[in-house]
Amino acid sequence: MTQERFITLVKAEQESLRRFLLALCSGDAALADDIAQEALVRAYVASGSFRGLSKFSTWLFRIAYNCYIDHTRRVRPEQVPLEDRAALRVPSDDASDASFRYQALYQALDRLPEKEKAVIALFYFEDRSIREMADILQMPSGTIKYHLSMGRNHLKACIRL
Amino acid sequence: MKEPSIEEFLRENKPVVPDDPTFILETRRRMAEVEGIKGEVDRQRRYGRTVLIITLVVGVVIGALATALAFLFPIEPARLTGESFWEGVRLFLDGWKYILMPAVAVSAILLGLLLARDRRSAELL
Numbered sequence: 001m002t003q004e005r006f007i008t009l010v011k012a013e014q015e016s017l018r019r020f021l022l023a024l025c026s027g028d029a030a031l032a033d034d035i036a037q038e039a040l041v042r043a044y045v046a047s048g049s050f051r052g053l054s055k056f057s058t059w060l061f062r063i064a065y066n067c068y069i070d071h072t073r074r075v076r077p078e079q080v081p082l083e084d085r086a087a088l089r090v091p092s093d094d095a096s097d098a099s100f101r102y103q104a105l106y107q108a109l110d111r112l113p114e115k116e117k118a119v120i121a122l123f124y125f126e127d128r129s130i131r132e133m134a135d136i137l138q139m140p141s142g143t144i145k146y147h148l149s150m151g152r153n154h155l156k157a158c159i160r161l
Numbered sequence: 162m163k164e165p166s167i168e169e170f171l172r173e174n175k176p177v178v179p180d181d182p183t184f185i186l187e188t189r190r191r192m193a194e195v196e197g198i199k200g201e202v203d204r205q206r207r208y209g210r211t212v213l214i215i216t217l218v219v220g221v222v223i224g225a226l227a228t229a230l231a232f233l234f235p236i237e238p239a240r241l242t243g244e245s246f247w248e249g250v251r252l253f254l255d256g257w258k259y260i261l262m263p264a265v266a267v268s269a270i271l272l273g274l275l276l277a278r279d280r281r282s283a284e285l286l
Contacts, residue, residue, distance in 0.1 A: 003192055010188060018178045029179055036184075041191050045199075105174050124171035156167050 001047040009056050010040060016057070016126055017064055023121035024068050024114070027106030035071055039064035054135055061136045065118060072114060108158040116151030119144055210275070217272040224265035231258040 017039070021032035043050075043063045050059055109117050118137055122128040134141045231254040254261070 003196070006192070007185065007189065011185060014184060014188075015178050018184070019176050022176045022178060027176070033181065033184065037187060037191060040188050041195060044192050044195055102174065102176065105171075105176075120171065124168070125175045152167055155171070159167065159170065 001050060003044075006044055006047055010060075013057050013060055017060060020061060020121050020126055021064060021068060023106075023109055023125055024065075024117055026110035026117075027102065031071075035067050036064065039067040042067065055132075058132055058135045061122075062138065065136060068118075069114065104159060108155050111158050112151055112154055115139075115147045116154060119147045120151040120155065123148055214272065214275060217268050217275070220268045221265055221272060224261055224268065227254055228258060228261045228265060231255055231261070 014036070018032060018036050021035050021039075022029055025032040025035065039060070043060055046063070050056070109120070112120065115137070119133060122133045122136065123130075128136070130141050130144050133139075133144045137144065139147075231251075234251075236251050236255055
């Protein structure tokens with residue numbers, strides 16, 4: 001794959017990729033962009049082995065998710081059990097409260113285990129199908145559905161709508 | 162009034178990615194760095210391969226010549242004193258001719274494999 005072809009494909013995917021990583025990084029845009037850049041470098045190095053068996057975007061998201069997992073293994077924060085955390089109050093629908101709503105969303109996402117966060121981000125923010133998610137996260141569809149259900153339940157417990 | 166579900170909340174609050182025009186520029190910069198590293202690695206690999214091929218070719222040619230010499234011009238060791246340099250060489254070759262042959266054959270096979278792999282890599286590229 002030529003450099004220009006790769007850049008063209010990345011341009012089409014960059015917003016979606018950065019949003020996925022932004023959700024995984026619980027709103028830390030600088031960290032999300034760092035991981036995105038690392039993922040793009042890894043993807044570019046491996047682009048010779050991309051045979052088109054899956055969509056470019058699926059392949060790129062898989063690399064990005066692996067980069068994120070590598071990052072979390074390097075910097076593992078102390079985990080606090082979900083039950084010990086107080087539910088977050090989400091402000092009203094008022095547009096002026098949007099930033100607080102995002103803050104509440106990111107705080108809630110931050111409390112989820114990585115796999116649940118990833119399935120929630122892919123399903124609700126990127127509108128990916130279960131099959132695509134299974135390809136990206138390298139898990140069976142049943143496991144994806146389980147994490148999706150668990151993630152929703154955990155978010156319900158974390159966010160008071 | 163119906164309470165908003167968590168699904169609606171998530172779909173209505175997709176994270177907004179801050180617009181960053183430098184993102185693609187940074188990607189291009191990193192890709193150029195990768196190209197630089199790839200170029201350097203390729204140069205070193207080509208250099209190593211060239212040195213190996215030259216060594217094997219020299220080994221095969223000299224080994225084949227020495228073996229041919231030993232077989233084409235058989236000597237009677239008893240008649241050679243080994244005092245002069247060439248007599249020493251001939252005595253040495255005669256003593257080692259059955260070791261030299263497999264060594265030459267192995268070098269030739271290695272050379273063949275290496276060149277075949279290089280051709281395959283070139284075709285893949």
